[in-house]
Amino acid sequence: MASQASLLLQKQLKDLCKNPVDGFSAGLVDENNIFEWSVTIIGPPDTLYEGGFFNAIMSFPPNYPNSPPTVKFTTEIWHPNVYPDGRVCISILHPPGDDPNGYELASERWMPVHTVESIVLSIISMLSSPNDESPANVEAAKEWREMKDEFKRKVSRCVRRSQEML
Template sequence: MSSVVPSHNILRREYIELSKKPRERFSVGLVDESNLLEWKVVIFGPPDTLYEDAILDARLSFPPEFPLLPPKMRFITPMWHPNIYNNGEQKGEVCISILHPPGDDQFGYEDAGERWLPVHSVESILLSVISLLSADNPNTDSPANVDAAKEVRTDLRGYKRKVRAIISAE
């Protein structure tokens, strides 16, 4: 296997490091041991948040061009959050700046420095998602789930009840 793709070397190193030294808030594995581009992720709900005690299953899908391009992260566990798509082909996909392709944002919501940079690691991605889930009042400026964003703005208590009900049902 002399033509190992650079992304495989990077991902292999990160996978070994995260597997040898487990983190408190998440764990990682491979969906298929022969494919370093598809990771399964378990996020343990952060304490003192709506997701406390939840076990959230997700997938990280890395493009062959990684680390030049970002992976996609998609929750398998049903989620109700302004920054997580709720329907269609993107259902469960996380929409945060560091997972957006590098460069300028065509809509002007994000600075280029907030978007994907090749220095980001799997750990930094997962810590960003955990931070997203930890926010008391999620960002509703450019939502992936417009209905959840509207609910945050108009009925925060109802939004929180809905999140807890979905998480408790799992």
């Protein structure tokens, strides 16, 4: 199983190197471990995150693509769909099948057709359009809804810090 996952991840890495995608870059954390990737997401234009450079680690399970990777920002980021510890919470990263809590359709959750590219593009979309209905960071979601100026101030601080880390 791991060799099948390894081959698929090697192919996806090769494809991204040959055909880079606007908005992010990706590579291995360690050349000897195909299951852990370093991703840098450029804050999407016309969003509060514009101008930021947000680093994350994408960790793949041995049975990928049957199970989703985890994605965790290592750069500070203030967002309703990012846990305070940096873990990203979006539907496509949730295990496949029916949602035990009944919030998501099975079709919104992980499917083996997703690739590194589709995952990162979904995260970029998340930055553009936060979902405050099912937040990972309740405080950020509350600010997003009720105290926009405070939310914007915290995001701006994260963007500045991400630029300083370059």
